[in-house]
Amino acid sequence: MKPTIAQTLAEFAASHRDDVPAAVRTDAVGRLLDVVGNALAAREADGATEPAQVIHAVASRRGGLAEAGTLFGADRLPASAAALVNGTLAHALDFDDTHLPSVLHPSAAVVPAALAVAEAAKSSGPSLLAAVAVGDEVCNRLGLASYVPRLRNSSFFERGLHATSICGTVGAAVASAMLLGLSDKQISDAIGIAASMGAGLIEANRTGGTVKRIHCGWAAHAGVEAATYAAAGITGPPTVIEGRFGFLQAFLGDDQFPEEITKDLGERWEVLRTVYKPYPSNHFTHPGIDCALALRAQGISAADVVSAELGVAAAPLRTIGEPRPEKIRPRSGYHAKFSGPFAIATAMLGGGGLGVYLDDFTDAALTDPARLALAAKVTVVADPICDDEFPHAFSAVLRLTTHDGRTHEHRVHSSRGGPDHPLSTEDIEAKFMLNATRVLPSPEAADVARRIRDLPATPRVTSMLAAGPPATTRT
Missing domain, CATH: 1.10.4100.10 (2-methylcitrate dehydratase PrpD)
Known part of the structure; x- marks a missing residue:
């Protein structure tokens, strides 16, 4: 049988x-x-x-x-x-x-x-x-x-x-x-x-x-x-x-x-x-973040923006664009991770880590009037090219209209960390250390990383924090 x-x-x-x-x-x-x-x-x-x-x-x-x-x-x-x-x-x-x-x-x-x-x-x-x-x-x-x-x-x-x-x-x-x-x-x-x-x-x-x-x-x-x-x-x-x-x-x-x-x-x-994720937010927001970071690198600032249109596949739109009132004014830092508009605002105004990092999605970040004002300018729409590419890759197109009347566009066909742009081993190690040293002293974080890398030759697994309770302050 x-x-x-x-x-x-x-x-x-x-x-x-x-x-x-x-x-x-x-x-x-x-x-x-x-x-x-x-x-x-x-x-x-x-x-x-x-x-x-x-x-x-x-x-x-x-x-x-x-x-x-x-x-x-x-x-x-x-x-x-x-x-x-x-x-x-x-x-x-x-x-x-x-x-x-x-x-x-x-x-x-x-x-x-x-x-x-x-x-x-x-x-x-x-x-x-x-x-x-x-x-x-x-x-x-x-x-x-x-x-x-x-x-x-x-x-x-x-x-x-x-x-x-x-x-x-x-x-x-x-x-x-x-x-x-x-x-x-x-x-x-x-x-x-x-x-x-x-x-x-x-x-x-x-x-x-x-x-x-x-x-x-x-x-x-x-x-x-x-x-x-x-x-x-x-x-x-x-x-x-x-x-x-x-x-x-x-x-x-x-x-x-x-x-x-x-x-x-x-x-x-x-x-x-x-x-792997380079940014600490819902993966559907990542290509939009990539677009915003690219346009920011070209010299466009949040203060220049009159309106913005984020194009994504129809399926992600339901997660990161609807309902619109919840997305332009998220109720917590965590819910901001599921907001296309807030992710765009964060990429234009925040920064850290691999481009956008944990401190960009705290409850305190929701009190930043500049971020909320920019998020309110972002409309999320369905884009047919992104539809064709989803879900084998997460893609997006961002169009920013600035005060001088010009429209600036950037499109990514696969987000950073995705199939066409994978994170390197060095990126993964850097992400680990960035995360771990938020609560562990650098030597202890490095020791945890070493013990994980040594697992192929480890005869018996012990707690990842075998040295005992770690420090709670950053170094």
Whole structure:
């Protein structure tokens, strides 16, 4: 009998416990650097990351077995609770990687789950890297099954579902199951269990609420729990993915492409097509930021601008351009990350990091009258060229009309960090240090980076903050 999709994924995972291609292993090191750096930066207690502080406080109060550390540095929690805390931190700043064309963020759910289980299970560095790579791969391929060519969008997003938290739960379960040493059958069961646990709605992107910032934490937590339950004997339906009442039908209806999940599995690694973010905002805002930075570099200032038109694909427009009142006056620094108009204003007036940085998206930035005034001048429209390019690349065109009556235009066909302009290894390292040194002294941040780079030769994974509670001031 032909294996089901869950069984095929389980066999793939079991066959790659410690053996992934060299390029994939190297990529996994980058994923860990990126997630850990993002999570460390998110420890700062401000309005943008308060949910992470709340989740950490709740998890610490509940206590339990001291199995794994958190990136807050001071305590050890049960593995699933540590995954919850670290996953919430990993996604809190919206600085996490993105797979195209599924448009989901695999590593923010998979890496925290894998880190927690690897520490609890005393796994080796190569085992951790393999689990991260395979977990991300499974997450990405589930996302690919949702991409509808006629819509040029994911069916998850068309239905208001957060693909990252739904697919990330299954990816986190697979990574956790690998590190627990589960059999093919048990990994398939873990997939079957996790498929009942993934959830997430994206309405918060449009109109507010802090719940989205815990989606990846919950996915990581649920993935660890699913694998743990499978190890203890709970079973899942073998047809959980493609069945009549399975994952694809329940979440996607008829807009599903199950063949994409296993097509060239193990030969073509989708994780290698997962791109890093240079800016800490919703990825749909990035090409507009690139355009604004380019025009700013040409000598155009915010004071010169009378009006601005940002052209993007129709699908992103709904996230970063609607409803307009919420986008020109975001209600918090976090919600500003999902605003095309505010991103343009920030790129014209702010700066730092790799061009736009965390301090540009704080609640305090919303009190800047110049930014709000410029954001109000920006109209977001659908652009047919961007429609054709989406979602295989995020593109945009920005037209600024200045007081002298001239119109200045800049178009990008693939945003910085995207498929045509990937971040270099040096960029990823620089991003990590920039993020980590917001809360760690430079020597400690450099030590964390070194230990992540050394994972291919590490016999036993320990907490990323093994030296103990870090300093809370910048150096």
